[in-house]
Amino acid sequence: MIKNFWENLSINQKLAITAWVFLAIPIIFYVTIRFYPTYEAFYVSFMKWNLLGAKKYIGFKHYIRIFNDEDFWIVLWNTIKYALIGVPISLLISFTVAYYLNEIKFGHQTIRAFYFVPFLTTAIAMAWVWRWFYQPMPIGYFNIMLSYVGIPQQPFLRSIEQALYSVMAPAVWAGLGFQIVIFIAGIRAIPKSHFEAAEIDGAGRLQILKEIILPALKPTTIFLVVISTIGFLRIFDQVYSMSEDSAGGPLNATKPLVLMIYEYAFDIYKLGRASALTVILFLLLLTVSLLQLWFMRKQK
Amino acid sequence: MKKIKLLLFSIFGSVFIFGSILANAVEIEYWQYTYKARVEAIDKLIANFEKANPGITIKHTNFPYADYRKKVAIAISSGDGPDLVQLYYGWLNDYRDSGLIQPLPKDAFSHDEIESNFFKMVSSMKVDGEYWGLPTAVRSLALFYNNDLLKEAGLSGPPETLDDLVDYAKKLTKRDGSGNMIQEGLAFDGGIGQTHHFWREVLVRHYGGQPYSDDGQKIAYNNDAGVKALTYLTDFEKTHKTTSNGFMNRGQDGFAAGKVGLYIDGSFRISKFVKAEGLNFSISELPGHNGTRYNFSSFWANALSSKAKGEKKEAAAKFLAYLTSDEAMQVWLDTVGELPAKPSVALVDENKQHELYGPFIRGLDYATATTFISEKPQRQSVVDAYDMVVLQGVSPKDAIEKVAKKEQELLDDFFGN
Incomplete structure (x- = not known):
């Protein structure tokens, strides 16, 4: 029966079926591991649930409480700050490094590897090392260096003003390697003839950078902006490892949305509230991604 | 045909015999978080207990503190996990509210005895007229x-x-x-x-x-x-x-x-x-x-999980009684360095005047949990x-x-x- 069925098919039909059989694996994976939990998160966000008992429908109550919660707005603003400040800084540094790295031949690979290593390192391990760097004297490396040049001690992680930036620094640093590699690839993809033509026309370095390299790198830049924006909006490991008691302190100064979700879900087991926060984060990320698509279309 | 019958008979027979042997030996699970001295102490206490109670074996599981509360909650709610579980006294309401633990049976743990034998802060384990757990040691x-x-x-x-x-x-x-x-x-x-x-x-x-x-x-x-x-x-x-x-x-x-x-x-x-x-x-x-x-x-209490039923519950209660005995408390003090939960064991002169533990033990007299x-x-x-x-x-x-x-x-x- 099955054999007959198979033999009666045309080659194209057979190809299609074969393709779908292989495609079924990732589809099943995405549906069960990604889409279904996402759907569940939406569903649970309207429920009161402590992981063990029965779920109880409570409508939009979680959302109303979240929007009335002073801490939520602090945390949301922190999350946006990570992205708003972290993304431009990291792109500026990585582009500058990539631009000059592209020009040198001696030691190019080694230096590139140095920049890439932090990207491969576990975020937790790195965050802990940085946490020690930030300690006060006599063990904190940064403060020891500051005292050598006569600058007063800085509280870093123990300061409401400095803590967020202190946590952001290793996150920026860790992302550099990836961004540099992508930028270098982007610069190398620009046809040589453009540079030659520019030189013949007598364009200076700055002009070449402004008129040729930057416009040609626009798609690369947009890609990196989106990837790193999403990365910063989802920041967690660094804050979890670097803030005292993993609480995103002092006084919520470093707490991002993901840490707040984690606390609701796994510290006090309010899964409904955590899901509602997840939905908000999801909408935030969706907006960023849609804006990217819109920009890309405009490009063409 | 006859042969098959015989074969079936002997299979059922041996399954039955094997099953009844298994039924005699009750195995219960004990969970705590990983801390070298605590693990050693519990292993020691399990060995003592099993020697005195040949019908009961105890499986001791421990894992890092960071995951403790999560794993316990998930395991018990899915019908797995421990029969007897250690919990920090500050989690009692949370565990009770989530249905993870059950009250201690009154016949084995009389309230009068608990109240006259244990330090007064242990009364924080009493909610709604029931005791929900007892400590071996206090801090x-x-x-x-x-x-x-x-x-x-x-x-x-x-x-x-x-x-x-x-x-x-x-x-x-x-x-x-x-x-x-x-x-x-x-x-x-x-x-x-x-x-x-x-x-x-x-x-x-x-x-x-x-x-x-x-x-x-x-x-x-x-x-x-x-x-x-x-x-x-x-x-x-x-x-x-x-x-x-x-x-x-x-x-x-x-x-x-x-x-x-x-x-x-x-x-x-x-x-x-x-x-x-x-x-x-x-x-x-x-x-x-x-x-x-x-x-x-403060203290870590031992509680019966809601999963423990029938003979497992009985065996777990028996082990709990041993864990809160004078003997176990002294083992715990010597191995872990935490203070006995009963004045009769803690407040003996030797412990009270101990160079290191003494100040803590004297502090128990006026402590609140x-x-x-x-x-x-x-x-x-x-x-x-x-x-x-x-x-x-x-x-x-x-x-x-x-x-x-x-x-x-x-x-x-x-x-x-």
């Missing part, structure tokens, strides 16, 4: 002090009062030429560690208040007592500058390194300091105030109040008011008010 706080540093500063003997504590801390603080702290007078970690307990159960009470209402449903520290207690605590960092949160990472690390004069912690920290090379320390009872002393006690609904967010309110005062310059009064309001919401939410 209290005491003051660790560095003998060499005290001697160097010309101080003899530990500080006896809260005022002394300030005075000592000042004399024990050292700074370098540019004003950087190189030796910390009194170390605590800004609310984290045991500091929040010290504030709640010692300082607030010394200033005439209590942290929560007697039924545990209302914040009671949002008054003059709470404000004075917070002022006293934050003044070390803000005014006296004898404390710097984060100095040498944590208070315990600084003390172990010999860079801290005074440090408040529980008896479980003794083993760390004993191993610290070159550290010459002593322990005293927490300083008093106006002639009274207060202390905070806070009734928490969920320890972490409640700890966070002390941490936040501390940071508001020290980092933001908020007045202690405003800081107390702010965190009290938030914590009250948490309580209301839990009690359904």
Whole structure:
């Protein structure tokens, strides 16, 4: 029966079926591991649930409480700050490094590897090392260096003003390697003839950078902006490892949305509230991604 | 045909016999978090118990503290997991509310006996007229002090009062030429560690208040007592500058390194300091105030999980009875360094006068165990109040008011008010 069925098919039909059989694996994976939990998160966000008992429908109550919660707005603003400040800084540094790295031949690979290593390192391990760097004297490396040049001690992680930036620094640093590699690839993809033509026309370095390299790198830049924006909006490991008691302190100064979700879900087991926060984060990320698509279309 | 019948018969027969052997040996599971001394102690106690009760075997499982609460909740709710489980007393309401544990059977654990045999803080395991767990050991706080540093500063003997504590801390603080702290007078970690307990159960009470209402449903520290207690605590960092949160990472690390004069912690920290090379320390009872002393006690209790039923429940109850026996308590003190939960074992002269445990054991006499609904967010309110005062310059009064309001919401939410 099955054999007959198979033999009666045309080659194209057979190809299609074969393709779908292989495609079924990732589809099943995405549906069960990604889409279904996402759907569940939406569903649970309207429920009161402590992981063990029965779920109880409570409508939009979680959302109303979240929007009335002073801490939520602090945390949301922190999350946006990570992205708003972290993304431009990291792109500026990585582009500058990539631009000059592209020009040198001696030691190019080694230096590139140095920049890439932090990207491969576990975020937790790195965050802990940085946490020690930030300690006060006599063990904190940064403060020891500051005292050598006569600058007063800085509280870093123990300061409401400095803590967020202190946590952001290793996150920026860790992302550099990836961004540099992508930028270098982007610069190398620009046809040589453009540079030659520019030189013949007598364009200076700055002009070449402004008129040729930057416009040609626009798609690369947009890609990196989106990837790193999403990365910063989802920041967690660094804050979890670097803030005292993993609480995103002092006084919520470093707490991002993901840490707040984690606390609701796994510290006090309010899964409904955590899901509602997840939905908000999801909408935030969706907006960023849609804006990217819109920009890309405009490009063409 | 006959052969098949015979074969079937013998198969069923052997399954039956095998099954009845299995049924005689009850296996129960015991869960706790991984901590070398605790694991060793439980293994020792299991060996003793199994020898005395050949019909029962106990499977001992332990895993890191960080995942403990999560794993227990998920395992029990899916019908797996322990029959007997260790939980921090501050999680009782949370576990009970989530249906993870069941009350102790009254026939095996009579309430009168519990109340007359155990220290009074164990009564925090009684909710709705039922006991939900019992500890092998309890903990209290005491003051660790560095003998060499005290001697160097010309101080003899530990500080006896809260005022002394300030005075000592000042004399024990050292700074370098540019004003950087190189030796910390009194170390605590800004609310984290045991500091929040010290504030709640010692300082607030010394200033005439209590942290929560007697039924545990209302914040009671949002008054003059709470404000004075917070002022006293934050003044070390803000005014006296004898404390710097984060100095040498944590208070315990600084003390172990010999860079801290005074440090408040529980008896479980003794083993760390004993191993610290070159550290010459002593322990005293927490300083008093106006002639009274207060202390905070806490404990890990053993509870029957809601999964334990029938003969497993019986076996688990039997093991629990052994875990809370005098013999087990002495094993626990000798192996883990935590204090016996019964005065009859703890308050014998040998323990009371013990150089290291003595101050903790004497502290049990006047200690209170806070009734928490969920320890972490409640700890966070002390941490936040501390940071508001020290980092933001908020007045202690405003800081107390702010965190009290938030914590009250948490309580209301839990009690359904």
